[in-house]
Amino acid sequence: MSTPPTWGPLRSFGRIKSRTLKPRQAALMETLLPQIAVPDPAAGPIDPRALMPDAKAVWFEVGFGGGEHMAEQAARHPDVLIVGCEPFQNGVGSALRHVEERELTNVRLHMGDARDVLAAFPDASLERVFVLFPDPWPKARHHKRRVIQQETLTELARVLKPGGRFRFVTDWKDYAAWTLERALKEPAFRWPAEKADHWKVAPADHVTTRYQEKLLGDTQPIYLEFERV
Template structure:
């Protein structure tokens, strides 16, 4: 079952979900490059929402819908096998060990994602924080619903061809060069 067509003016060929879009650079660039794709995007920070809304209006994007609450709530509302791609790009790393339980990549969230991602659908996770990269990769691989698509180190060390750098990514605040983990359901 796909996301309800009434979310978009025309019925999209695919529906993509971006979780924690920050300033929305990736959202608006992907929407502009893929006008036949419906893009759902979740962000809780008002400044990021405002920036993304400004881009949507300026570029007259008709294929983006924003969610201003916790992404986990949105994922719980989505129908089974309704999302073709999920982007989780440079999420809050919750760097203190005692806060790691707040990181979005957790077994229960992976259960929820595996429910909404179509068979053959894709998940991209990117970070520049070593502890989060290691933990996320281990949790996703252990979960088993998603197959890592890397066959060589450059597959995760270099940005994918369709990647759009975000404002956060350009700040280089992490402790490693960015890694890009692509998975298939």
């Protein structure tokens, strides 16, 4: 494994808690989360294969929100381990409810910064990475807080296997342009899009969440998918 990057003190996310957790979610934080939590990345390297030894692939979701996309993908692909990271406590509580209700055994969670877990993964250990509707930090002075930075893309390229895919979706034009510009500078990524349908039309396996339906950005969703060469 290469030397882990230094992220610095800047967080790529805002608040980590809003309303008080519902009793059921609070209970799941105490009972279910410890059972499916990713090992503390500060303790050393994490082998995702060890989290589900019989998994045929490992997928990674950065900032899973309420967990709808993660849970649906896990239900569709029970033989795939999906590791999800989310710093927002209420989102983790929601995801735990999805995991319990759908009896998902192939989900592992980290309540915190996804970049810490990413840095603890071995080279070429993931088949897919999802970054869906991340905080856009639209003001120019806040762009340094965006989760997509050049060093993040370099880390994603490191942990993805050749042929692996990185999907980024946003409903902010500037963030799409920002990500595309930086991804094209990363020599390990190839953008296979050839026509507008490739970024304007949702991929066949995309899961539309309630957050996406709110249309909070300044454009219809833009779907960018890159291949690890």
